[in-house]
Amino acid sequence: MQHFKQRALALxxxxxxxxxxxxxxxxxxxxxxxxxxxxxxxxFPTEGECPVGNASPEALAEFDAAFVGDPAEPVIxxxxxxxxxxxxxxxxxxxxxxxxxxxxxFVTGSFVDRNPDLVRRMTEEGHIVGNHTYHHYDMAKIAxxxxxxxxxxxxxxxxxxxxxxxxxxxxxxxxxxxxxxNLRMAQALGxxxxxxxxxxxxxxxxxxxxxxxxxAKLIPRIHNGAVVLxxxxxxxxxxxxxDLLERWAGMGFRFGTLDELFAP
Numbered sequence: 001m002q003h004f005k006q007r008a009l010a011l012x013x014x015x016x017x018x019x020x021x022x023x024x025x026x027x028x029x030x031x032x033x034x035x036x037x038x039x040x041x042x043x044f045p046t047e048g049e050c051p052v053g054n055a056s057p058e059a060l061a062e063f064d065a066a067f068v069g070d071p072a073e074p075v076i077x078x079x080x081x082x083x084x085x086x087x088x089x090x091x092x093x094x095x096x097x098x099x100x101x102x103x104x105x106f107v108t109g110s111f112v113d114r115n116p117d118l119v120r121r122m123t124e125e126g127h128i129v130g131n132h133t134y135h136h137y138d139m140a141k142i143a144x145x146x147x148x149x150x151x152x153x154x155x156x157x158x159x160x161x162x163x164x165x166x167x168x169x170x171x172x173x174x175x176x177x178x179x180x181x182n183l184r185m186a187q188a189l190g191x192x193x194x195x196x197x198x199x200x201x202x203x204x205x206x207x208x209x210x211x212x213x214x215x216a217k218l219i220p221r222i223h224n225g226a227v228v229l230x231x232x233x234x235x236x237x238x239x240x241x242x243d244l245l246e247r248w249a250g251m252g253f254r255f256g257t258l259d260e261l262f263a264p
Contacts, residue, residue, distance in 0.1 A: 038140070040067070040176030040195045047220045051197055060195070063183035066261060067195035069225030075256040076222065076248060078103040079194065080232040081172065083136055085115045086205070088238035093121060095241045101255045103127050104194070105232065106172040109134035109158050116162035123163050128258050130170035130194065131155050140177040148185045170194050170258055192262050196229035198222060203231045211240050215247075222248060227261070 042051040050071050053060075060066055069075060082089060082105050096103055105122050107129055112119050122129050133139060134154035142148045152171065159167040171191040173182065178193070186193050200217040202209060214236050218228075230237045245255075 038177070040173070040178065042067075042197065044221055048223055050223050050225065051221075053195065053197070060183075060193075063180075063193065064187045064191070064262070065183055065193035065195065066227070068197040068227055069256070069261050071224050074224050074253050075226075075260075076253045077225075077227045077256050077258060077261050078230070079130075079172075079196065079227060079258075080105045080230050081132060082107045082111050082232045083132065083174075084108070084111055084233065085118060086233050088235060089115070089118050089232045090121075091238045092232055092241055093118070093125065093127075095245070096127070097125055099242070099245050101245055102257045103255075104130050104170065104258050106130040106132035106170075106194075107155070107159075108132045108136045108174075109155055110136075112155070112158040112162050119159065119162050123165070128168050128170060129159060129163075130172060130258070131167060131191065132172050133174055134158065136174045138175065138177045139173050139182050140179045143179075143181060145185055148182065149189060152186070152189060152191070168258075192258070194227065194258060194261075196227045198226050199229040202234040202237055205233065208234060208236045211236060214240055215244070218244060219247060219251075222251065222253065 038054065041054050044051045050068050053067050057066065057068060069077060078101065080092065080103060095101075105127055107119060119129060131152050132155070133151040135151060137151065139148065139151065142151070156167045159165075169189075169191045171186045172194050176195060183193055198218065198221055200209070200214065202214070222228075232238075
């Protein structure tokens with residue numbers, strides 16, 4: 001009997017120690033680098049260096065998503081969000097063509113349906129046209145996979161009708177609103193999700209920034225591997241783009257494509 005009591009006591013002691021070790025491990029292990037739900041955001045601890053995003057590059061890479069390229073490479077990935085056109089897209093394309101700079105344009109259904117000529121021009125001049133969804137909804141609120149898929153497929157159909165080819169599989173969530181489920185669903189559809197590492201308030205039509213204000217954001221904060229987001233609806237962007245590209249090139253940067261950004 002005494003023998004069994006000793007064995008029971010030893011077993012209880014070992015279980016207590018194991019539970020304590022497990023609890024200590026849970027308390028001291030590093031937190032997982034999760035991709036959170038919400039709006040994409042950045043902080044700039046040091047100007048001229050890569051900012052800190054809501055999620056790390058490593059966490060996003062698990063979902064074929066990215067917001068920045070190689071921090072050792074002086075390359076800029078220029079992207080435009082195009083929800084609609086108010087007369088500036090053509091001028092932006094003129095500047096890009098004159099300087100032989102590639103860009104990506106994330107378009108909505110409204111843009112494609114109303115401006116098929118501009119979409120064809122983007123494609124013909126070597127730019128990537130990406131999926132900004134058909135209706136520009138808050139995609140983080142769409143948990144149903146069929147509804148999420150329909151938003152992207154409808155834009156694909158509009159592009160195919162306008163251009164006659166398949167839409168490149170790059171996706172940008174409207175307003176940067178996303179969830180981990182969204183990232184997973186986009187990935188399952190073959191998309192790469194593109195966030196950004198540099199942007200500024202350029203979308204308010206009745207309160208456009210001055211050229212000086214734009215340069216004050218876009219020059220000091222440029223960094224290696226930058227994914228830059230500009231809006232093609234901005235009068236300021238259309239006015240400064242040629243000078244902006246020249247300044248960035250003078251700082252030693254070259255311009256890359258999203259295909260390069262996501263190259264294995």
